[in-house]
Amino acid sequence: MSSRFLSSSFKHRVIGAGFRAVAATGADRWLAPLARGEGAILMFHHVRPARPDPFQPNRLLEITPEHLDRTLTLVRRLGYAIVPLDEVPDRLRRGGGRFVALTFDDGYRDNRDHALPILTSHDAPWTMFVTTDYASGEGRLWWLELEEVIRRSDEIGLDGRTLPSRTFDEKNAAFAAAYADLRAGPEPRLREIIGAWCDEAGIDRRALVRSLCLGWDEIAALSQETGLTIGAHTLTHPMLAKHDEATARREIVESRGIIAERLGREIRHLAYPVGNPGSAGPREFRLAREAGYGTAVTTRPGHLFPAHADHLAALPRVSVNGLYQSEAAVRALMSGVPFLLWNRGRRLDVG
Incomplete structure (x- = not known):
């Protein structure tokens, strides 16, 4: 068995044990005042019923509709308001109570079919980030x-x-x-x-995209839903930092223009594909600001603090991970304690 696989499996076991330890010790309560920020941007990908296939190496990127429902219920019980991404900058500058914003990456059809009814039942605003190639049925998952x-x-x-x-x-x-x-x-x-x-x-790559991702007509219809904001997720979903500046700029700028033209509305928010430091860094943050986005979100883990108001093109998110679909995991994430440890006490990771 590969040492990489063993390492990955061990890592996931350690993370799961960490969530359970936080819950068992009550650290999600007594450390939360130190670790928790003003709010958090939650990150989702697929939302769909559990599948029986034992081989699902990308399972961390999907949760069940039931877990989404439980998560939103718990978030509200913990005292968080669920707000549109548009409100995040002002809340960071002015306060107004703890909040979360909900974001869904890539434009999957299951977001409409399985997440939307739950979001509607909770009266929860949300943002879906669209990759234009996926919407055209031509991208690469x-x-x-x-x-x-x-x-x-x-x-x-x-x-x-x-x-x-x-x-x-x-x-x-x-x-x-x-x-x-x-x-x-x-x-x-x-x-x-x-x-x-x-x-x-013998795998049809385009058929894979078309089976999973919403097409332009579907996105246009979905965009009429109350509470939904559409954001940009680039043209081709590249790891931007691995490409030259002209390519990164084109991906960031042109995707915004295409989506705006297709939907007839301004696109104010960007999600960097992959979004870790090796995929989006200071250059990409600058390009997003120059392109005129109001916010741009990474996958760097963390809560939001008032100082993030000066770094709106480098916002962290909290991944609701399909490997840890439990109340203990969500409580730990919302406490901020895992990120206090992960970020070694730093509140900002924007470099």
Whole structure:
């Protein structure tokens, strides 16, 4: 079994144990005044019923509708107002009580089919970030392509190595090894290699996008829903920091213009694809400001503090992770305690 897979599995066990420890010790209550910010931006991807397939290496990116319902109920019980992303800058500057904003990345059809009824029942405003290529049915969901390749294959070859993928454990190990190797290198290499694997396995990459992502007509209809704000998630969902400045600027600027033209409304918010420090940093923050976005969100973990009002193009988010669908996990996340530890006491991570 791959050491990377063992490391990943160990990491997830440690995180899960950490959530349980926070709940068991009451740290989510007695440390919260120190750790908790003014609010938080919650991050979601897929919302859909649980699937029986045991091989789901991207399961962290999906939660069940029931967990979304429980999460929103708990957030309100903990005293948080659920507010539109448009209100976040003013709340950071002026206060007004603890708050959360809800964000959904990529534009998945299940956000409409499974999340929307729950959001409506809670009268909860939300933002959906749209990648224009996905809306056109032409993009690359490469992490899902990789999952499907390994699901269908007995082995894959990577840089002279053979990664077996016959058994459940082998498939998880192959995914972890390939994902780590490809993510660490140039993005064109990642897309080229996974694309070639898809061709060999007979996987229609465009069909995958069209089956999962809303098309333009569906997004236009959905955008009429009360409480929904549409934001931009670039043209092609690249790891922006791995590309030259002209490419990053085009992705950030042109996606905003295309979505605005398609929907006939101003686009005020951006989510950086992948969004970690290796994918979005000071250059991307500057480009988002220059493009005129009111806010831009990362995947750097953390709560929001008043000082974030001066860094609206580098806002952190709290991932509601599909591997930890429990009240203890949500309480821990909303307490801010995990981020106090993760960020070593720093309130801002904007460099």
